Amino acid sequence: MSRLTLSLQKLFFQGMRSVWPVWKKGEQVWVFRDADVREILLRDQEFTIRPVNQVKIERRIGSFLLNMDDGPEYQHEVGALRKTVKREDVPWIREFVKKHAEETLSNLTQATRFEVVRGFMREIPLRLLGAYFGTPGHEDEQMLYWNRALFWDIFLNVADKPEIIASADHVAPLFNDYLEHLIQEVKEKIKGGESVPDTMLTRLIQNQIYEQQPFLDDDGIRRNIAGTLLGAEEPIAEACANILDELFRKPLIFAQAQAAAMRDDIQEIEQIVFEAFRFQPNLPVIIRYAEKDLMLASGRQIPKGKIVYAFIASAMFDARKFPDPRSFRTDRPKTDYLYFGLGLHKCFGTYVNFVVIPEMLMALLKLPGLRPGGKLMKEGPFPDRWILEWEASGKPKQGE
DSSP states (O other): OOHHHHHHHHHHHHHHHHHOSEEEETTEEEEOSHHHHHHHHHOTTTEESHHHHHHHHHHHTOOOGGGOOSSHHHHHHHHHHHTTSOGGGHHHHHHHHHHHHHHHHHTOOSOSEEEOIIIIITHHHHHHIIIIISOOOSOHHHHHHHHHHHHIIIIIOTTOOHHHHHHHHHHHHHHHHHHHHHHHHHHHHHHTTOOOOOOHHHHHHHHHHTTOSSOOOHHHHHHHHHHHHHTTHHHHHHHHHHHHHHHHTOHHHHHHHHHHHHTTOHHHHHHHHHHHHHHSOSOSEEEEEESSOEEOTTSOEEOTTOEEEEEHHHHTTOTTTSSSTTSOOTTSOGGGOOTTOOGGGSOTTHHHHHHHHHHHHHHHHTSTTOEESSOOEEETTEEEEOEEEOOGGGOOOTTO
16 A cells, blocks of 8 residues: 555545544445544444455355354364364464574575565465365465465455456355365364375365364364465565555664564564554454444444445554554553454454564565565456565575
8 A cells, every 4th residue: 555545545534533433324434533444343233244245255165154143163173173273272373483484584585686476475374274274285386376265355346346256256166165175184084094185175184083072073174274274374474564554654764673683572573563563453343233223432323234444544543442542652552453354253363473473574674774675566456566675695694
């Protein structure tokens, strides 16, 4: 997003927070203040998600957490996933990402220019998904294409553009067929006593075979693996691109980040990275549906049947929650940020994102003289290509 566009967006949000914090526009309601946005996301039984996401998600991959409201089905499936995606895995995830990020960048030639989106920001998450989720795909480019085509149609194709729908129509059967065959292949190996890697997929299958409650049937495994894949690949790459772009706009902060990276100070990197993300979140808004006539704690009414747009990009610049919001401050509590959502449908992999994104960016920030070598190019809403430059002569030697 251009500097002018970002500035205009922030001015618009500031004006709406002051003058019209809840704006009713036809069948839509736009909400701008932090307290109102948080209340909407936390009142998940009244501001629901199913009417927003159900049709597109079920058409592409079948029912998944992001088109389910709270209830027995949701609790069963999220319980099965929580048994397999564990916080105890975080150290392994951190080391995996750090190792592959550093290896990828150490393989740069003495050329001073390199393409960072496809060659790094999408590549590292893809490797992690293959190793941790257990879904390596047939070819890297194919899995990247599948993820982008489906994510684009399900979550970002608001205008229902036919070319985006056509791509998803082509990809969805291939993606689901791949997962179905993979599940059967891994299941046969487990039943046959073969050794299999410890992945999210193998854990789900083992729980099913040995009836470790709660567990998922084959279709449940496919649906949930598909959904978690879609929620990881493109969002991580976009977050890294947005954060790095924001750091380039702030030379003093960028220098601070590079100095922290050279010291391997991951804690300071995290503070810098996630404050930068506040200025350029992937999505400015989270959408919900009003199940009935509702009253917010602020006294503002939202009528039944309205689509509610909770602008998190506005909420994170509300001085009532984020003091001195225009300033770049690294002392803000990480739990205050809203770009991973809040409440029932907060991003399932939030704690994974809190590890993967800063580790990837710390590896990049260690490159001497890192700077943009051109504009960030996009394919639709997605970062696609970005040439960066660095001082190859200053490349650290292996082991230093």
